Amino acid sequence: MGKTIAQKIFDAHLRDTPTPENMVLDLDVVMCHEITTPIAIMDLVDKNMDSVFDPAKIKAVIDHVTPAKDSKTAMQGKILRDWARRHNIVDFFDIGANGVCHALFPEKGFIRPGYTVIMGDSHTCTHGAFGAFAAGVGTTDLEVGIYKGVCSFRTPKTMRIVINGRVPKGVSAKDVILHILKQVTVGGGTDRIIEFTGEVVENFTMAQRMTLCNMAVEAGATSGICMPDAITAEYLWPFIEEEYSSLDDAVADFSRWHSDENAEYEQTLTVDVTSLVPQMTVGFKPDQVVDISEVEGGPVDQVYIGSCTNGRIEDLRDAAEILQGRKLAATVRGIVTPATPKVYSEALEEGILKIFIDAGFCVLNPTCGACLGMSSGVLAEGEICASTTNRNFNGRMGKGGMVHLMSPYSAAAAAVTGKITDPRKFLA
Amino acid sequence: MKTFGGPALFLDRSDINTDEIIPARYLTEISKTALQPHLLEDLLIDGRPFVHGSPAMKKARVIVSRKNFGCGSSREHAVWAFEVNAINLVIAESFARIFRQNMFNCGILAVELPGREIETLFALRGTVTIDVDLDKEILTACSSEAADPVKCGFSLNPFDKELIAAGGWLAYADQKY
Numbered sequence: 001m002g003k004t005i006a007q008k009i010f011d012a013h014l015r016d017t018p019t020p021e022n023m024v025l026d027l028d029v030v031m032c033h034e035i036t037t038p039i040a041i042m043d044l045v046d047k048n049m050d051s052v053f054d055p056a057k058i059k060a061v062i063d064h065v066t067p068a069k070d071s072k073t074a075m076q077g078k079i080l081r082d083w084a085r086r087h088n089i090v091d092f093f094d095i096g097a098n099g100v101c102h103a104l105f106p107e108k109g110f111i112r113p114g115y116t117v118i119m120g121d122s123h124t125c126t127h128g129a130f131g132a133f134a135a136g137v138g139t140t141d142l143e144v145g146i147y148k149g150v151c152s153f154r155t156p157k158t159m160r161i162v163i164n165g166r167v168p169k170g171v172s173a174k175d176v177i178l179h180i181l182k183q184v185t186v187g188g189g190t191d192r193i194i195e196f197t198g199e200v201v202e203n204f205t206m207a208q209r210m211t212l213c214n215m216a217v218e219a220g221a222t223s224g225i226c227m228p229d230a231i232t233a234e235y236l237w238p239f240i241e242e243e244y245s246s247l248d249d250a251v252a253d254f255s256r257w258h259s260d261e262n263a264e265y266e267q268t269l270t271v272d273v274t275s276l277v278p279q280m281t282v283g284f285k286p287d288q289v290v291d292i293s294e295v296e297g298g299p300v301d302q303v304y305i306g307s308c309t310n311g312r313i314e315d316l317r318d319a320a321e322i323l324q325g326r327k328l329a330a331t332v333r334g335i336v337t338p339a340t341p342k343v344y345s346e347a348l349e350e351g352i353l354k355i356f357i358d359a360g361f362c363v364l365n366p367t368c369g370a371c372l373g374m375s376s377g378v379l380a381e382g383e384i385c386a387s388t389t390n391r392n393f394n395g396r397m398g399k400g401g402m403v404h405l406m407s408p409y410s411a412a413a414a415a416v417t418g419k420i421t422d423p424r425k426f427l428a
Numbered sequence: 429m430k431t432f433g434g435p436a437l438f439l440d441r442s443d444i445n446t447d448e449i450i451p452a453r454y455l456t457e458i459s460k461t462a463l464q465p466h467l468l469e470d471l472l473i474d475g476r477p478f479v480h481g482s483p484a485m486k487k488a489r490v491i492v493s494r495k496n497f498g499c500g501s502s503r504e505h506a507v508w509a510f511e512v513n514a515i516n517l518v519i520a521e522s523f524a525r526i527f528r529q530n531m532f533n534c535g536i537l538a539v540e541l542p543g544r545e546i547e548t549l550f551a552l553r554g555t556v557t558i559d560v561d562l563d564k565e566i567l568t569a570c571s572s573e574a575a576d577p578v579k580c581g582f583s584l585n586p587f588d589k590e591l592i593a594a595g596g597w598l599a600y601a602d603q604k605y
């Protein structure tokens with residue numbers, strides 16, 4: 001019997017199998033942000049265990065609330081900053097260089113095919129786009145990861161999702177994953193890896209693959225994962241050119257991680273996206289997904305474009321395609337948050353920020369901010385946000401608010417009309 | 429080792445997420461006890477806000493719920509919010525992976541029961557107290573309005589049991605790795 005990519009990664013990192021159902025893996029990267037890490041740091045200090053297993057394998061960023069909004073968030077940043085200095089963690093990103101962790105760390109080339117990655121953040125599954133096993137964990141797992149460089153998992157099975165067909169104009173990776181969530185449901189991926197394959201995924205850019213993998217956790221999955229290929233190698237090339245004689249060489253090396261033809265899957269779901277139309281969520285669960293055409297005209301108070309799901313340059317370009325030469329509806333507030341300084345800078349150079357500003361958007365610095373209602377765009381009770389983020393839970397963007405998850409195209413269309421709108425009417 | 433069991437609070441819904449258990453606006457706290465008044469603050473039951481902080485909730489030492497409990501964000505704050513309210517046991521038909529792991533990592537109990545047994549617990553009337561025999565892996569639920577207790581066997585993953593005995597994952601990992 002062959003092996004899946006996940007099984008190959010587990011085999012290469014296995015430290016211990018405390019029971020046949022459990023595994024303890026050695027970690028290649030432990031990523032930290034200022035919300036879930038300070039309590040781990042304080043506990044390690046408290047227990048006289050204030051050391052790190054390998055400072056080069058730890059990456060840290062202040063991203064959830066930045067700049068600090070009050071004394072408490074300033075202290076969270078300070079605890080992380082002081083700790084990074086104390087342990088010579090070189091890859092620490094503070095204000096001016098910081099951005100949304102799951103957009104920033106890939107950009108820095110920190111994630112490679114075959115890696116094991118954890119972070120105290122559920123959307124860590126995003127990094128599976130690189131052919132890595134990347135899992136969100138709680139603070140205690142993070143703490144042990146920092147201290148010992150290991151993490152335990154109940155060994156997950158793999159669910160394969162084969163995405164075939166051709167993605168129509170006006171439909172994006174976000175619509176594809178929302179469509180998949182509707183079928184898999186919010187608990188359907190629990191204790192499973194979701195392996196995204198098929199011709200659509202093979203042709204997707206790294207940004208699109210990250211959007212897919214980002215929302216694997218919304219199905220309860222431990223990690224999303226894609227096969228590392230030429231697109232992966234091209235993205236990573238500036239970081240790996242010393243290691244490989246050519247791009248082909250890198251691609252050939254990456255292929256050793258690929259799932260075998262005769263690998264065993266717990267389940268395979270095949271999706272054809274050729275006739276897929278723009279999707280969005282209604283209600284408070286990410287699997288409550290409808291065709292936008294079914295709910296067109298619904299009210300919108302705020303439009304938010306950003307986050308680890310859809311705050312990359314490709315996402316901003318999509319939105320700008322609709323916003324170019326158009327204005328925000330008078331009843332809507334628009335917020336755009338380029339996910340990293342690099343995205344911000346590229347959007348500036350490409351004239352995309354000018355399009356947003358001319359349309360009437362507020363351009364925020366890179367931060368997680370409004371996605372989880374911690375800062376920079378919290379909703380008032382009863383308000384509705386058309387958002388490119390990943391969660392619509394009750395209270396997520398502010399107590400009593402409602403979030404409709406959708407693509408950057410669809411959010412931009414809602415910004416222009418002030419209502420839920422099928423974006424295809426704005427695209428030639 | 430912590431003690432498990434006591435008066436139960438029933439949360440009759442599937443897919444209760446960690447944002448509902450402890451909203452992100454309280455994640456700026458760096459003390460676990462600061463979470464205490466905010467447990468279940470954004471929970472919706474039947475589409476309506478759950479009355480949090482009721483006397484029944486204050487007395488509760490056990491939570492009983494349905495499928496996919498603790499889905500969403502990885503925040504261990506959700507587990508701490510239960511802990512600082514003296515709730516060390518959650519019983520559900522199924523758990524989201526990270527929440528379940530966080531419970532055992534903190535040395536406290538997440539017990540899965542089949543749907544029909546969860547149904548039996550939900551059918552109990554009056555004040556319900558649930559006790560746990562960890563060695564025998566048996567839950568005993570006593571209702572103030574029923575003469576006979578309900579007993580349910582459960583099965584813990586042996587590794588999770590070791591984490592409980594060790595007092596959590598940090599203590600276990602520090603010893604072993």
